[in-house]
Amino acid sequence: MLSKIVRTISNQLILFVLVFGLYIIMHGHVTPGGGFQGGAVIASGVVMMIVAFGSGEIKKSLRESHLSVIESGGALIFIGMAFAGMGTVFFYNFLVGTPVFGGIPPTGPNPGHVWTGGVIPIMNFGVGLKVIAGLSAIVLAMALFSSGEEMEE
Amino acid sequence: MMQYIPYNIPFIAVALLVGIALFIIIFKRNLIKIVMGIAILEAGVNLFLVTLGYRAGGVAPIYTMTPEGAMVLPVPQALTLTSIVIGVSVIALMLTMVMHTYRHMGDIDARKSRLLKG
Amino acid sequence: MRQIVAWFVLITLVAFLVAGALLMHPFGYPPSDMDDYMIANSQAETANNNVVAAVLFDYRGLDTLGEATVLFTAVTGVLLLFRALKKREKKT
Numbered sequence: 001m002l003s004k005i006v007r008t009i010s011n012q013l014i015l016f017v018l019v020f021g022l023y024i025i026m027h028g029h030v031t032p033g034g035g036f037q038g039g040a041v042i043a044s045g046v047v048m049m050i051v052a053f054g055s056g057e058i059k060k061s062l063r064e065s066h067l068s069v070i071e072s073g074g075a076l077i078f079i080g081m082a083f084a085g086m087g088t089v090f091f092y093n094f095l096v097g098t099p100v101f102g103g104i105p106p107t108g109p110n111p112g113h114v115w116t117g118g119v120i121p122i123m124n125f126g127v128g129l130k131v132i133a134g135l136s137a138i139v140l141a142m143a144l145f146s147s148g149e150e151m152e153e
Numbered sequence: 154m155m156q157y158i159p160y161n162i163p164f165i166a167v168a169l170l171v172g173i174a175l176f177i178i179i180f181k182r183n184l185i186k187i188v189m190g191i192a193i194l195e196a197g198v199n200l201f202l203v204t205l206g207y208r209a210g211g212v213a214p215i216y217t218m219t220p221e222g223a224m225v226l227p228v229p230q231a232l233t234l235t236s237i238v239i240g241v242s243v244i245a246l247m248l249t250m251v252m253h254t255y256r257h258m259g260d261i262d263a264r265k266s267r268l269l270k271g
Numbered sequence: 272m273r274q275i276v277a278w279f280v281l282i283t284l285v286a287f288l289v290a291g292a293l294l295m296h297p298f299g300y301p302p303s304d305m306d307d308y309m310i311a312n313s314q315a316e317t318a319n320n321n322v323v324a325a326v327l328f329d330y331r332g333l334d335t336l337g338e339a340t341v342l343f344t345a346v347t348g349v350l351l352l353f354r355a356l357k358k359r360e361k362k363t
Contacts, residue, residue: 029321030217036234064350071346078339082332091332096318104318105216112217116318120328130339131238134346138245141353145252160299164292172285179277206306209299214310214322226306227322231331235338242345249349 001054010052017045025128028121030112035124039131046136055143062140067133074129081119081126093118163204170197184251184261188244195240202233 001007025038050058085092095101095118103116174197177190206226212219214227255261296302309330310322319325327335 029319029324032213032215032321032323034321034324034327036238071343075339075343078336082336091329093317093329096316102318105314105320107314109216109219110320112320116320118318118329120317120319120324123328124324127335127339130342134342135241137346138349141350142249142252145353160297161292161295163298164295165289168285168288168292171288172281175281175284179281204298206301206303207299208301216314216320216322224310224322226301226303227309227326228306228331230323231327232334234327235334238338239341242341246345246348249352253352 001057002052006052010048014045014049017048018042021045025124026121027114028124029117030114035127036131039128040135042128042132043135043139046132047139050139050143055140055147058140059144062136064137067137071130071133071137074126074133077126078123078130081122085119093120095119163200167197167201167204170194170200182263184254184263187263188247188251191247192240192244195236195244199233199236199240202229202236205229 021038021042024033028034085094174194206229211225212222214224317325
């Protein structure tokens with residue numbers, strides 16, 4: 001556990017990191033970015049909290065059973081969207097033209113529209129959840145093994 | 154062939170990076186240094202994939218408010234994203250095994266690991 | 272004896288790499304037939320402004336499926352290895 005200044009600044013700074021990472025994930029079909037990049041940003045925010053507070057404090061909030069449920073949910077969203085277009089081929093983009101996420105952008109350079117993209121924004125969300133839970137679980141397991149001798153249930 | 158040397162500098166940089174990484178993996182004894190050599194090898198391969206698809210005077214291949222110019226090839230950039238994530242997974246597993254070896258033996262030296270047979 | 276064989280192998284591999292780097296295509300002009308089709312037809316078929324995301328999730332989706340499997344396997348392996356050591360230390 002580090003000094004009081006570092007703990008106070010980390011408490012204020014984690015909100016900006018979370019908002020920035022969610023912005024990169026959700027606008028992955030308009031601007032550069034996507035699922036993997038936004039998930040890495042949020043996982044680095046969780047690592048900052050582990051370094052500032054010590055792994056014993058963070059272990060009470062992020063249990064391993066919750067993290068495994070989040071990771072499996074993200075993988076199931078990704079596979080479910082792939083199987084839903086099974087009428088034609090395996091990874092078919094079946095939402096182009098429908099009013100949910102359809103809408104074809106005009107050809108050439110244009111200011112971006114959010115309600116375009118087909119199946120791709122939902123797949124970005126699933127992959128983002130999977131990367132967040134996976135990288136946080138790896139760093140938390142290594143920190144608990146090397147510092148205290150607590151059992152990770 | 155001699156007239157391409159001033160312009161093929163990124164490919165020569167890739168050959169240099171891979172050569173340094175191979176020297177570290179063959180000749181060093183500490184296990185942590187061998188893991189660092191594998192990380193440098195992954196970085197060299199990612200640099201090679203990105204510089205394969207560069208067009209002279211190019212911009213990013215995104216249609217939202219693009220500036221003037223030709224677009225860079227998009228397929229090598231997608232392959233590099235996959236390669237970076239796989240590199241992270243492999244290094245995490247290797248560091249876990251190094252920590253277990255230190256807990257059992259008390260010393261990380263690549264020539265003494267044959268005593269773990271049992 | 273082992274030192275001589277190791278140096279010989281290293282110098283041969285680096286020589287092949289440098290020779291390959293000098294014989295590649297010139298730096299700014301790659302051959303591109305598939306990518307011209309993807310840049311021209313990506314907005315009409317996939318309804319997407321970001322060509323890299325369309326290539327990752329629509330034209331080459333099976334590679335992303337394989338990468339998600341590798342990430343899942345690595346996380347499972349790390350958590351399993353850390354559990355086996357604790358049980359053995361508490362028993363003995």
